[in-house]
Amino acid sequence: MEKHYAERIVSVPRSFIREILKVSIDPEIISFAGGLPNKEYFPVKEIQAAAEKVFASVGADALQYSNSEGLIELRELIARRYHEKQGLDISPNSILITNGSQQGLDLLAKALLNEGDAVLIEEPGYLGAIQSLSLYRPRFCPVEVGTEGLDVAMLDRVSTASGAKLLYTVPNFQNPSGVTYSEATRRSVAEIAKKNDFLIVEDDPYGELRFAGKMKTPLYAYAPEKTVLLGSFSKVVAPGFRLGWLVAPEGLYGKLLVAKQAADLHTASVNQYIVSRFLTDNNLDDHISKIIDAYGGQCKAMVEAAHRWLPPQVTLWEPEGGMFLWGQLPAGMDAMELFDFAVREKVVYVPGAPFFTNGKGGSTFRLNFSCSGAAEIEEGMQRLARAFAAYAASGKIRC
């Protein structure tokens, strides 16, 4: 059978994060390694009510095949929200409903990437995107992310040298670093995209989960004709529907639609009806504000507990929203080595190295705060402190 495999699939690396998640199944483990939204804030009752209404009022039509673009009511609701929340004028006809924003990436790669095409990625960057794009065998060109977002001088240099076709970016509360691009960075990224003629893929799954600071301008607003926006209901409603969307310029939209038809005809119609009903009958802002309050409190608790318990040389990048806290270990420490001690203390996180494609990032790590209450965070940080102590006592630290 092996000889039958496509070249693209043979070279995909195993996911280290999946290995970690296997360790996390032990119920005694406190896991800061996940990336899930907190299910306590899923609006189960409201979704149930919406589903009942859909079955009663739409009936069989909600269960029939539907168009590949997606339900027009849902696309109108998304367009209206872009207008109200971000001042963006987006036509429902430029919105394509996808199975989560992950599918948006696959469709974009299918429509845009020839083997060997250069793709600009954030470093550290979102692994799901890198995995999805890697099946189309591009050449990845990493650009460093700092506390202000992408290093724009490096972006200019690398995009010029590589002739890159697209940039994949998460400008709000990035996964894994939690970083939000500054306004100046956004303006520069858009200018460089125009100058060097590459497409910006602006993935924004966490943008509405802001618990500190002020909203920034979407890259789309600076360069609408050079930007594809990806959005998702996974973090603000629930991920189990697999409902996301993309916004694309007209010509590209047609190509993405062909790719969507070929991929799975259309996204589940019943889910689109239910979420449309939910959004119409409920105030999404009120719902999101509950999530923000919770995540903001959990993030604060985690930062404070880290300061209380972890060695003072550990640096943390405090995010203004989202679900992740990014950290850097003191000189000489390695997050993968610390991980083994942490598992023994029954606490896990994600070492940062897998988010880098060039072997860097060994001293970095990612903590998830969306799924842990204050008490668990406190206990987890104490365990992590013990792991640090054991690591220090092991003589493994290089200095």
Place this chain on the structure above:
Amino acid sequence: MEKHYAERIVSVPRSFIREILKVSIDPEIISFAGGLPNKEYFPVKEIQAAAEKVFASVGADALQYSNSEGLIELRELIARRYHEKQGLDISPNSILITNGSQQGLDLLAKALLNEGDAVLIEEPGYLGAIQSLSLYRPRFCPVEVGTEGLDVAMLDRVSTASGAKLLYTVPNFQNPSGVTYSEATRRSVAEIAKKNDFLIVEDDPYGELRFAGKMKTPLYAYAPEKTVLLGSFSKVVAPGFRLGWLVAPEGLYGKLLVAKQAADLHTASVNQYIVSRFLTDNNLDDHISKIIDAYGGQCKAMVEAAHRWLPPQVTLWEPEGGMFLWGQLPAGMDAMELFDFAVREKVVYVPGAPFFTNGKGGSTFRLNFSCSGAAEIEEGMQRLARAFAAYAASGKIRC
């Protein structure tokens, strides 16, 4: 923007069937052109009850991210049904839940096809499959379908000459021809696959919709290690969930799982819970028998009306199940030319030529009977008879 498109997406042909469906929107048109299951037989009440139970008993977990393989309960239900209905021993661990069987095709192509690889397809064949596979730029090698199924001598010859990697086949009530492979054909196809070392992709969306004749042995039973089975709830429950599955040998399964993760992480968890509940609480056989009774009656009505009204030289391939009736026009007539006269009489069907990749099939056509009652079928056939008369009177027929 154009210069940014991937080569694979630029060459995808426009779908003639989509053009026809646009014509069909006119409410005065009687359409035999569709390919939808009849929504009158969607179990809306039972689905609603299943959904209520899921929200009440599973709650938030049904709305959370889940694994890429699919819900184990659902995979067990599918495995049990294979055992009970077809005597196949299939492990739930070799089943991967997909967004309809259409996604199964995309994942298979991703895992198996390098550009230029030879793929054996039925001629006439299912357009959705051809479109999906064509994005991976294989070389299509058509093999003719007759009333007994694939021409096995041609299959042997073409697979040997091309070194084909896989065969895409719909052995039960094929779309578009309605043909069911004979037992002898099945045995030969499996033998040739083993001998010439290609993988059989056995797509079986209609297999349970048999209203005449006896069930045949799945190709999978003759060559389990060389076959990937594709299945779907679209025709026996409802398509709006986008729930299908594939059954694959172990090594290939791992590759398909990577492709699934990259494509959209997993199929909507809430839909998997609801359909599992529906299948557990209801007797699917009883439900399917209602669909079979209806479709069988509609097929009979269509065949009889065709004999009553259409020119006697029109030949029809009477199917034993499924949703389609395949026909052949008298010598000198062209189904695409007849189509224009049919639209004027406000009846439409699908000309057969698009189902062929080599310019043949001009005299063939496909009629769908699943969505029309007896009275509509009778009226539609009278209209089609008038279209034949107008075509004959036009002097366009070559003879």
